Amino acid sequence: xxxxxxxxxxxxxxxxxxxxxxxxxxxxxxxxxxxxxxxxxxxxxxxxxxxxxxxxxxxxxxxxxxxxxxxxxxxxxxxxxxxxxxxxxxxxx
Amino acid sequence: xxxxxxxxxxxxxxxxxxxxxxxxxxxxxxxxxxxxxxxxxxxxxxxxxxxxxxxxxxxxxxxxxxxxxxxxxxxxxxxxxxxxxxxxxxxxxxxxxxxxxxxxxxxxxxxxxxxxxxxxxxxxxxxxxxxxx
Numbered sequence: 001x002x003x004x005x006x007x008x009x010x011x012x013x014x015x016x017x018x019x020x021x022x023x024x025x026x027x028x029x030x031x032x033x034x035x036x037x038x039x040x041x042x043x044x045x046x047x048x049x050x051x052x053x054x055x056x057x058x059x060x061x062x063x064x065x066x067x068x069x070x071x072x073x074x075x076x077x078x079x080x081x082x083x084x085x086x087x088x089x090x091x092x093x
Numbered sequence: 094x095x096x097x098x099x100x101x102x103x104x105x106x107x108x109x110x111x112x113x114x115x116x117x118x119x120x121x122x123x124x125x126x127x128x129x130x131x132x133x134x135x136x137x138x139x140x141x142x143x144x145x146x147x148x149x150x151x152x153x154x155x156x157x158x159x160x161x162x163x164x165x166x167x168x169x170x171x172x173x174x175x176x177x178x179x180x181x182x183x184x185x186x187x188x189x190x191x192x193x194x195x196x197x198x199x200x201x202x203x204x205x206x207x208x209x210x211x212x213x214x215x216x217x218x219x220x221x222x223x224x225x226x
Contacts, residue, residue: 038196058196061190063190064166064188065165065170090219
């Protein structure tokens with residue numbers, strides 16, 4: 001169940017992948033407390049690693065800024081509930 | 094006239110004294126500020142020289158900001174990423190903030206999570222794939 005609507009702030013992902021990202025985040029919020037950012041991030045990253053190949057990175061929180069390099073078409077930054085989510089694929093190894 | 098010379102000399106000494114006091118206060122202030130920026134390594138897989146480079150870069154950035162200014166997480170993250178990309182090769186990623194969790198895959202020897210002052214910083218490296226084009 002969505003705890004409020006997700007709002008995409010920035011992305012270069014396909015729409016399908018975006019929807020998957022937000023669904024995964026929503027699922028993680030059902031499983032874990034909003035304070036457990038690490039478990040939420042882990043859930044999403046593992047999902048993306050298994051579906052789209054290794055090398056995904058995920059950051060979840062209420063206060064952060066970051067700078068990173070990502071593969072083309074693999075970046076999304078969105079807000080859901082009280083948290084912000086950043087998912088991207090650093091060039092994988 | 095001799096009396097005037099003495100007065101000038103006295104004033105000159107007084108001014109020098111003021112200047113010295115001010116310099117001393119500035120130095121003490123710097124030390125105070127520096128000592129308040131304590132670094133606490135929370136997780137690490139990185140050679141010591143690179144760690145020290147990260148600490149130095151973060152410390153310099155935080156010190157360069159007027160105390161009243163709010164932390165600009167993005168700019169600090171950018172500064173660190175650029176420093177490491179140019180010094181140690183791509184691709185580095187940096188996250189800065191006071192409240193976040195993450196789960197990442199990183200290269201061997203390319204991971205550092207530390208706090209400095211009240212800020213948490215995550216810096217890590219991923220391997221670069223050759224372009225297929």
